Amino acid sequence: QKEVEQNSGPLSVPEGAIASLNCTYSDRGSQSFFWYRQYSGKSPELIMFIYSNGDKEDGRFTAQLNKASQYVSLLIRDSQPSDSATYLCAVPPRVSAGGTSYGKLTFGQGTILTVHP
Amino acid sequence: SAVISQKPSRDICQRGTSLTIQCQVDSQVTMMFWYRQQPGQSLTLIATANQGSEATYESGFVIDKFPISRPNLTFSTLTVSNMSPEDSSIYLCSGEGLVNEQFFGPGTRLTVL
Numbered sequence: 001q002k003e004v005e006q007n008s009g010p011l012s013v014p015e016g017a018i019a020s021l022n023c024t025y026s027d028r029g030s031q032s033f034f035w036y037r038q039y040s041g042k043s044p045e046l047i048m049f050i051y052s053n054g055d056k057e058d059g060r061f062t063a064q065l066n067k068a069s070q071y072v073s074l075l076i077r078d079s080q081p082s083d084s085a086t087y088l089c090a091v092p093p094r095v096s097a098g099g100t101s102y103g104k105l106t107f108g109q110g111t112i113l114t115v116h117p
Numbered sequence: 118s119a120v121i122s123q124k125p126s127r128d129i130c131q132r133g134t135s136l137t138i139q140c141q142v143d144s145q146v147t148m149m150f151w152y153r154q155q156p157g158q159s160l161t162l163i164a165t166a167n168q169g170s171e172a173t174y175e176s177g178f179v180i181d182k183f184p185i186s187r188p189n190l191t192f193s194t195l196t197v198s199n200m201s202p203e204d205s206s207i208y209l210c211s212g213e214g215l216v217n218e219q220f221f222g223p224g225t226r227l228t229v230l
Contacts, residue, residue, distance in 0.1 A: 034218055043209055043221040044160070046118070051216075088159065092217030104150070105219055109159045 003027065004091050006108035015117050019076040023089030023108055026070070033072040035063060036088040038110070044088055048074060079115040086110040119144050119212045121222035129228045130200055137196045138208055138225045145190040146212035150219065151183070154207045166193040166210075200229045 007022040023033070032051035036044035050056045050063040050072065062075040076083055089108040120143040130136050140149065149166040164172040164185055172185035187193040197204050205228050211219040 032216060043224045046218050046220065049216065049218055090219075104162055104165065105213075105217065107160050 003106045004089055004108040006087075006089050006111045008111075010112035010114060012114045012116060013079050015079060015081060015115055017079050017115075019079045019083065019113055019115065021074040021076075021087050021089075021111050021113065022071060023073065024071045025089075025091050027091065028067075028070065030091045032092055033063070033065060034090040034092070034105075035061075035072075035074045036090060036107075038086045038088060040085070076113075079113075081115050081117055084114045086112050119146055119214065119220045121210060121212055121220055123210055123222035123225050125225060126223060127226040127228075129230065131230055132201055134200055135196055135198045136200065136227060137194050138210070140193045140195070140210035140222055142191045142212045146214070146220075147190075148213035149187060149193045150211045150213070151185060151193070151195045152209040152211065154209060154224075156207075160209065163195070163208075166195075197227065200227075202229045205229045 003026050005024050013019045032049060034046060035048040037047045038044045048058060048061055048063045050065045053065050053067050056063045060077045064073045074087060088110045091106045122141045124139050128136055151163040152160045153163055154160050162175050163178045163183055164174040166172050166185050166187040168187045168190055174180060182198055184196045193210060208225045208227060209221050211221045213219055
């Protein structure tokens, strides 16, 4: 099992719909999670991070975290053609009890989202 | 958030030559990383750039091929040595923020002929 897996794409939704992007992770000790957006030909851009179970909302974006089930999702409401991009889920190093971190940010393979007018 | 710049933004190089990519962060970051990204693929970590000491390389990447320097907390270089067409890719540097998030530079698009 890969450390971080994203739902296979590409994902195509009509403008105005809700786009749902999912990510599962294997390390139960993971504490926080990041979503990046990458437009074609550009570098990844951090759009959300979440570390508590439940929902975190930021504008049209909502991140959902369920640590018991080891998944994190990103919902994009009222999808726009400008949301068309690759979305990457990332899991940072685990923090030990002593407060030190080890390992590197692990990225999923990405989900390509296309929002069509 | 940190702002990261890279140069060059792109280059076309001949086989057997070397290219050094520079990465500058506008504020101090604890960690800096170098990635490679092939078209349509996710990010592959090359190494962690350590300030004042040798970089930590991932499996499949070696110092002789990808020497890295980080003389201070805001600057790092990656050299792609003895290039072959297989090295054609986008090379990205990143800096780590306070909650382990990473901020990426704009990337360097390398084509090796």
